[in-house]
Amino acid sequence: MEELDADDEEEDQVLPDLPGAEDVDQVRMRLAPNPNGPWHLGNARMPAVIGTYKELYDGWMLCRFDDTDPETKRPDLDAYDAIIDAIEYLGFAPDEIVRASDRLEIYYDHARELIDLGGAYTCSCPADQFSDLKNHGKACDHRDKDAETVRSEFDAMVDGEYDAGEMVLRVKTDIEHKNPALRDWVGFRMIDTPHPREAAAEYRCWPLLDFQSGVDDHLTGITHIIRGIDLQDSAKKQRFLYEYFGWEYPEVIHWGHVQLDEYDVALSTSTIKELVESGELDGWDDPRAPTIASLRRRGIRGEAIVDAMIELGTSASNVDLAMSAIYSHNRDLIDDETDRAFLVRDGDEHGGGAVERALRGGPDAGHPPVHPEHEDRGRREIPVEDGVLVEATDLPPEGERVWLKGYGCVRHTSDGFEYVGADLDVTREEDVDIVHWVPAADNVPVRLRTMDGDVDGYGEPGVGSYDAGEMLQFERVGFVRVDAAPTDAVERAVTYYAHN
RNA sequence: GCUCCGAUAGUGUAGUCCGGCCAAUCAUAUUGCCCUCUCGAGGCAAUGACCGGGGUUCAAAUCCCCGUCGGAGCACCA
Structure with missing residues (x-):
């Protein structure tokens, strides 16, 4: 029986057909990284595109470390594994791994x-x-x-x-x-x-690369070379070699350079390396670093990066990759499964700072859903105790009302918030804003690390129970990855901001 | 200077090889409205592009020529 596994995901194949793919028994390609440092985001294009072609054509993929320059682009011994790790994170696995230096x-x-x-x-x-x-x-x-x-x-x-x-x-x-x-x-x-x-x-x-790579491509039966436009002349140089040896040169595709918006740091291994060594960046996974490790730490999936890279195609012109494209794909991937939580930010930059208000007259706790589209996942329990924190810009003028999300409508008076048993309709018909909040006492201090610096704040009590690596959406703030859960020694949770 | 490559909306992309169905596709972005106990998701709508000039043709985003702009190589880097 034919298997009926048909992922009816009718995937609109975004990559163009590989030229000459029908003329070979098997499409064989290689990733040829220089292990002179961990990968930046631009490097992800190689495995994304080549790995996707491998899947599309049921092909074969080699990872060959072109580490033939012990001096100028000196290999970093940790980078070999870091690169393989990055490839796996992006969702691909080389069929074979070799090092030119062997x-x-x-x-x-x-x-x-x-x-x-x-x-x-x-x-x-x-x-x-x-x-x-x-x-x-x-x-x-x-x-x-x-x-x-x-x-x-x-x-x-x-x-x-x-x-x-x-x-x-x-x-x-x-x-x-x-x-x-x-x-x-x-x-x-x-x-x-x-x-x-x-x-x-x-x-x-x-x-040198032109010799080494030329010989290896032939010896490993590479049928398709896909690489950057900077190696345009390389193919022409290598053809001389192939002619001497009587070999046939593979199909070759050259793509242009990728630039990223939103980053101050250049997409360059040596630049990032300098900034890390000088301490300007906290490491290769600093949120300000345009690296794979950084996005990974922020909770952006390899698949989202791959999707965005695939959309760039393989054109020879230079392209600007918008981070929003990566974010959009990631949001698609994680929104449905990510729990919601409240975070009240402190500090002037966002929300104007956390302000405390007493709260009286209402229920003991708020119960917003864990996920608005999945009632079956239950509801959170957030005690109000003696008071709550909200962000200053969410505080209505005295006398006005505001809806504490998952709790109910309160009126802002000189004594704090007074519960008013109003129907949700007031948020639609009477312009009462819905805002997030946390208990004033029983909350979890949270640090939110972003590309623009750290933001401290207070999370609802449940935030403390998420483990490192889990994703959360702070409602009205954005998606974050929990990087460190609070411990007995450190009461603050550390989260990394992914995107809105 | 020599050689090579590229140019479609803010961004990416389809269409270009084989000219007409392209008053130009899709996504993202931005904005507005609807919906929603999130500024998330979902729905609807709006915004927005064929680098310029000639030529060929009944007809050009598509073919030809000349420019312009951008990029790469001319390393004992990859």
Whole structure:
């Protein structure tokens, strides 16, 4: 029997068809992160799009750490796991994980083969000198060396007999190519600094991305490369390599840069790293950091990020991703299952500060629903005791009434609030506002951490019983993730603001 | 300077390859109304775009040319 699992979710496939997908047995793609730090939000596009294509085409996905630069973009040993973790949080799992720094011998073998094919030469020109020649379409003397000499000099590179800057292996392309970027590019160079991974610490001769990635893509049977526009010329460089080896170059899609609104911090691993190290950010998960860890801590689901990334498509133009798109998807995902609670904010910025008013004449407690659309989930119990706190801007002028949500209508007098047994209709017909409140005594101090700084306030008693990781909606404030529940030692709950 | 890429409402996107059904899709955003014991959700409505100029054609968002603007590469970074 055919299974009838048909998720009738008729998903309006947002991503464009993958070119050439029908011509291959299996769509094989790779994520090729540089593990030089934890991921920022822009990095999420790679797994979001590639992972979604994998699902769409029943394909295969490799995660290959392109960690071949022990110096300038030095790998961060914690980033390898942090990146895998981020991919999983986004809802994807690589079929295989490799590190380029484990594969040096493979690159060396291919370099030797390329040398024998006459496709590469060792070159000791200083960089600026070669650049000068190249820009004028002129070859250097090293270009005509015989394969024998090149072989032995390359072996000497591998053996670490040169210092950084003394010798490189160039791939012979077309020194007069009309695009200067493609002329005889460097395939291998010497680096004195040991790689941070112990297994790779002895190597001194390192391939550059165009060589390493080109070889690996072929060896791992990649059929589709999807990456940023900054690597546009890379495909053109690598085609020379593929031609020497008689390989077929994969389909390639280049997308533009992503920018985010709402953040002051640039979407750049090195910038964020500096701010974290200098202490300007509390860490990679600081709410002000445009990182995956930050959104995660705020309770934004990976799926919401993926949905928003997918909507960007794969166009080559630069795009501005609106955080509101992520928030909107997240709200869709969590609204139905998130419990409601009251938070009265203190401080001038929001609500004008918490103000206390005595309350008399009414019931002992308010009972607003846990979720307005799900009466079956029960009602909260919020005692009023001797008084309540409301936000100053919610306080009506003396003599006027206000509706304490889940409790009832009260009149503001010089003595505080006086309960008036009114019908809910007054909120509709007589302009009585409905406001949130908490008991003046039996409440839970709450810190709300936001992109714009911390806000302190008071939560209703039940807030204290939520565990770290759970979501709440503070009514009329927004959705938050409980980051730390109150303990015997610390009576305050810490929450992170997600969105309204 | 050389080479390459891109340009549809505030944002993202569909349509562009194979010109007409596009007085331009959908989402988000903003605003208003309805509904609701939240400023959430839901419903309805409004706002809002084919970068400019030429050309081809009966007909151009779509094809051609010239500009303009934006981006990328020209590294012994990825």
